[in-house]
Amino acid sequence: MALRKFYNEIKGLKVKEFPNHVKPMLSLNYVKKSVQRGMDNYHAKYIETSLVDPVYHVCFGGMVLSYFLALPEERRHLEHQQHAKDHGGH
Numbered sequence: 001m002a003l004r005k006f007y008n009e010i011k012g013l014k015v016k017e018f019p020n021h022v023k024p025m026l027s028l029n030y031v032k033k034s035v036q037r038g039m040d041n042y043h044a045k046y047i048e049t050s051l052v053d054p055v056y057h058v059c060f061g062g063m064v065l066s067y068f069l070a071l072p073e074e075r076r077h078l079e080h081q082q083h084a085k086d087h088g089g090h
Helices: 002-010 018-026 028-047 053-086
Strands: none
Touching: 002 018, 018 028, 028 053
16 A cells, blocks of 8 residues: 555656655654554554454564574574485485
8 A cells, every 4th residue: 555655656756856755755754753653553443443453463473573583593404404415414
């Protein structure tokens, strides 16, 4: 949704106008306001309505986070396994 809005904003711009349009969006203040607006929208949509969805979001978010934290160890393990296989190890 946000990407579609951004695309619609920039599709009529010329290439020289693009940096001046995007530059304010890269400021720290703009990012803070965007995050705050997103948190306010989330709070209004899920927290105030007493839905169970935030519990699911925490559970699935924790699963994804743990997967990404374990990924480097798994890759090292698979590389070691492949190396042992290539060199006649166990």
